Amino acid sequence: MTIARPSKQRSPKIIYVTPSHQFPLGMTMSLARRTALIDFARSCDAYIFEDDHNSEFRYTGPPLPCLQGLDNVGRVIYSGTMSKILYPSLRLAYILAPEQLVEPMIKIRAVMDQHSPAIDQATLARFLTEGFFLSHIKRMRKLYSDRREFFIEQFSHLLSKYFILEIPEAGLHFVAWVRQKEHMPMITRVCAETGIRPSPLSSCFMKAEPKPALTFGFAAWSRAQIREGLSKFASALNSKLN
């Protein structure tokens, strides 16, 4: 696979990608596309900014090497976050930068806010070096995988009449496409009335209008909560749309 080289004046300087998991649609970038993208970046001397969020929460298929691991000429800036693995309000993430970018990045950070809080960083460092981080990922991957399967099962059982569930390989949410566009206003009303709060997919777009769909997070809910929420949602829809 190759990507056509753009004309000189339209050559990118930096390419931002989330190869493990596109938000909101959930695609994972294939190995063929990964190597093609790196070749493309090399050919036009661009950097790739790899925002690898959700790489830890991949449930199907073989592990894929990150772009940074595939690159051997220092064109990839790799970035990972603790927001998905630990908790968002910790505000800690990290960057692996090519040698030549380390100094400039340190300078930029220094004028922004110097650095992240030291106590939080020291606590995280102990969490990592004492092995808790790895076991936490393993435990959470198992827990989320279980919730994910249960969500798929319950959703298919209760709501496949109204939605087509898109099943991504990674991440912590689903996109459910509305089968009949004309149902959308009533679905929105039912969400408001029942207190079920999926985000409309359209809220992720500035100009383009995607087909009607809802995004459902599953990671924060127990099996019982998933069953109860989806049942309530399905009953309300059944009573309004049948």
Add this chain to the structure above:
Amino acid sequence: MTIARPSKQRSPKIIYVTPSHQFPLGMTMSLARRTALIDFARSCDAYIFEDDHNSEFRYTGPPLPCLQGLDNVGRVIYSGTMSKILYPSLRLAYILAPEQLVEPMIKIRAVMDQHSPAIDQATLARFLTEGFFLSHIKRMRKLYSDRREFFIEQFSHLLSKYFILEIPEAGLHFVAWVRQKEHMPMITRVCAETGIRPSPLSSCFMKAEPKPALTFGFAAWSRAQIREGLSKFASALNSKLN
């Protein structure tokens, strides 16, 4: 006191000041200059960004109202920091913004890094609401005031032959002007040899060349450490410069 209004095309949009304590020279802005600056900002519809660091560590003279307190038309953005009062690596500060700037500032912060870490903020909030913060400031002001007086006394006794000590009303450091310019190279050498590490004042300037001077922090050192450090420095200077 008034400040001449600039011609329209050179009118400032924002004026950055540190009225409690200018770094590195240590001046405090007088009340007359404070009110004149506010009148000036009003007259040209500019905002004043008041970085009020070191307002808590003022040792002489009556307390001065901050610009934000003197302003009644919403032209002052007040900013305070925990870096000087608690510790720099906490990375927490705060802003009091005029009503009309609150929403835009929240949006800017949201795209920068969303917010500061929640656990640090919650811990600080308890420290404030349970009264520890105020008693900490009182205790530290007393401690720093004591170290400051001791530093002045020791420095004058040991080093007034070589330096004129500038005594600011606030802050945590002193500027010491070198009496004889030609001493500067030897002073720099003595600092390196004795491990005394005052910063040269010139390191705070990009282009201008100030008269030779050193800046000495005093807040982190006990009386014994101040006496020992300054004695060592003075002996080394005496043996080289006499």
